[in-house]
Amino acid sequence: MPPFTRGFHGRPRRPDVDPARVPPGQYVVEDFPVLSAGPTPRTPIDQWSFTIQGAVDAAQTWTWEELNALPQETFTVDIHCVTKWTKLGTAWTGVSVDTLLEGVGTEAEYVSVHADGGYTTNLPLEDLSDGKAWIAHTFDGEPLEPAHGGPARLVVPHLYFWKSAKWVRGLTLTVDDEPGFWELAGYNNYGDPWREQRYWGD
Amino acid sequence: MVDETAHARTLALDVPGWPGHHAGQHLDVRLTAEDGYQAERSYSIASAPEDARVALTIERIDDGEVSPYLAGDVVVGDAFEIRGPIGGHFTWRASDGGPVLLVGGGSGLVPLMAMLRHRARAGSRADARLLVSARTVDDLLYRDELERLASAMDGLSITTTLTRGTPDGWKGHGRRVDAAMLGEVGPAASAAPKVFVCGPTPFVEAVADELVALGHGAAAIHTERFGPTGG
Numbered sequence: 143m144p145p146f147t148r149g150f151h152g153r154p155r156r157p158d159v160d161p162a163r164v165p166p167g168q169y170v171v172e173d174f175p176v177l178s179a180g181p182t183p184r185t186p187i188d189q190w191s192f193t194i195q196g197a198v199d200a201a202q203t204w205t206w207e208e209l210n211a212l213p214q215e216t217f218t219v220d221i222h223c224v225t226k227w228t229k230l231g232t233a234w235t236g237v238s239v240d241t242l243l244e245g246v247g248t249e250a251e252y253v254s255v256h257a258d259g260g261y262t263t264n265l266p267l268e269d270l271s272d273g274k275a276w277i278a279h280t281f282d283g284e285p286l287e288p289a290h291g292g293p294a295r296l297v298v299p300h301l302y303f304w305k306s307a308k309w310v311r312g313l314t315l316t317v318d319d320e321p322g323f324w325e326l327a328g329y330n331n332y333g334d335p336w337r338e339q340r341y342w343g344d
Numbered sequence: 345m346v347d348e349t350a351h352a353r354t355l356a357l358d359v360p361g362w363p364g365h366h367a368g369q370h371l372d373v374r375l376t377a378e379d380g381y382q383a384e385r386s387y388s389i390a391s392a393p394e395d396a397r398v399a400l401t402i403e404r405i406d407d408g409e410v411s412p413y414l415a416g417d418v419v420v421g422d423a424f425e426i427r428g429p430i431g432g433h434f435t436w437r438a439s440d441g442g443p444v445l446l447v448g449g450g451s452g453l454v455p456l457m458a459m460l461r462h463r464a465r466a467g468s469r470a471d472a473r474l475l476v477s478a479r480t481v482d483d484l485l486y487r488d489e490l491e492r493l494a495s496a497m498d499g500l501s502i503t504t505t506l507t508r509g510t511p512d513g514w515k516g517h518g519r520r521v522d523a524a525m526l527g528e529v530g531p532a533a534s535a536a537p538k539v540f541v542c543g544p545t546p547f548v549e550a551v552a553d554e555l556v557a558l559g560h561g562a563a564a565i566h567t568e569r570f571g572p573t574g575g
């Protein structure tokens with residue numbers, strides 16, 4: 143524990159927030175802040191597609207209609223941004239990454255996620271499978287807004303939210319781990335909020 | 345400690361072992377209450393890499409947790425934890441050259457100011473255009489220093505716009521940043537400037553969209569969003 147800061151008391155703790163749901167160093171917000179490195183891309187859905195490629199037996203692509211024709215899941219999760227906000231109980235609808243990976247044969251252990259605007263982020267394949275990740279297009283019952291990643295974003299709630307690439311367009315399966323945009327810029331390669339893995343060396 | 349406006353204060357920190365930074369980077373401040381409770385927020389570095397002290401300029405958000413402490417309660421001699429520097433994307437070095445277009449709203453001017461201070465300290469004459477938006481003339485950060493920097497005639501031009509009324513004799517603009525203003529401030533998209541936009545989220549969203557519409561390449565537009573959505 144570092145020495146305390148003279149005169150700082152913090153905000154009264156909120157009795158309605160279960161502290162066990164808030165990772166260390168995070169504070170709970172009601173709004174939905176935005177963090178991105180550039181302008182918000184706006185891809186019309188008739189030009190949108192989603193591709194799984196890389197170290198796979200055969201690449202697969204879904205159009206917007208094809209994605210929406212897959213089994214849909216609605217899920218409620220807590221999300222944690224590396225800029226310290228946590229939003230509890232966010233409700234999304236989308237397709238489980240498991241569904242997309244069903245027909246994909248691969249020996250790869252890593253994934254490089256790519257998105258409109260050139261954004262990439264990397265994570266182990268096992269962090270996207272077994273019900274841990276979705277391609278989401280609906281937030282709180284409404285189409286996902288462009289500022290929050292619409293038409294579709296990855297949602298991987300157990301990692302810091304920069305892993306949940308906005309404007310997602312595909313997964314490239316890779317044999318070796320390939321650090322993405324923020325990971326090359328000083329952010330932690332894995333990003334577990336419960337272990338405060340914000341930056342290199344955490 | 346310097347009060348920049350009625351709502352914003354600059355803290356100059358002595359940081360033992362500071363490794364140096366690039367203009368545009370930020371750091372994290374962590375405060376610890378007596379009961380062990382901690383709060384952590386990010387603040388852009390306002391000072392040039394050449395400066396001995398690390399300066400932050402913090403705008404007080406009235407219902408905020410951390411900014412009222414840093415912009416109000418802190419006294420000279422207090423200590424708190426920082427981490428950084430952080431961020432490799434929203435940075436400009438004199439060796440990158442120009443042209444550059446900097447667009448800041450409110451406290452979003454802070455990392456852009458680090459770039460201009462660095463530019464001056466490094467003796468760069470790179471073509472640089474700064475467009476600053478503030479609510480009123482009294483909310484403008486670093487006003488005198490910006491006037492001094494602009495009067496050096498070394499390739500920097502500064503344009504100011506006020507969104508909540510202009511005083512008599514005001515020579516800048518008096519409206520929100522729009523495409524016409526961005527076009528006039530320049531440089532044109534064809535000159536392929538590096539662009540840095542920083543401020544509250546709705547400001548950054550609007551400005552970045554207009555820049556894309558003006559033909560600036562998305563990859564050339566670097567953004568940093570402070571604070572919540574809404575507005």
Ligand SMILES: Cc1cc2nc3c(=O)[nH]c(=O)nc-3n(C[C@H](O)[C@H](O)[C@H](O)COP(=O)(O)OP(=O)(O)OC[C@H]3O[C@@H](n4cnc5c(N)ncnc54)[C@H](O)[C@@H]3O)c2cc1C
Nearest residue numbers: 385386387388401402403407408409410411451454571572
């Ligand atoms: C990379 C980065 C760099 C930053 N650099 C600076 C800087 O140089 N100077 C600076 O003053 N701030 C900067 N900020 C914002 C800063 O981190 C805090 O968000 C801000 O000081 C408010 O913190 P707080 O604890 O006082 O308010 P909180 O307790 O976090 O919030 C209180 C209320 O204010 C709202 N709020 C939070 N932030 C803002 C805001 N910026 N504008 C309007 N409403 C807000 C919240 O939604 C909430 O309703 C930066 C943020 C980032 C991500």
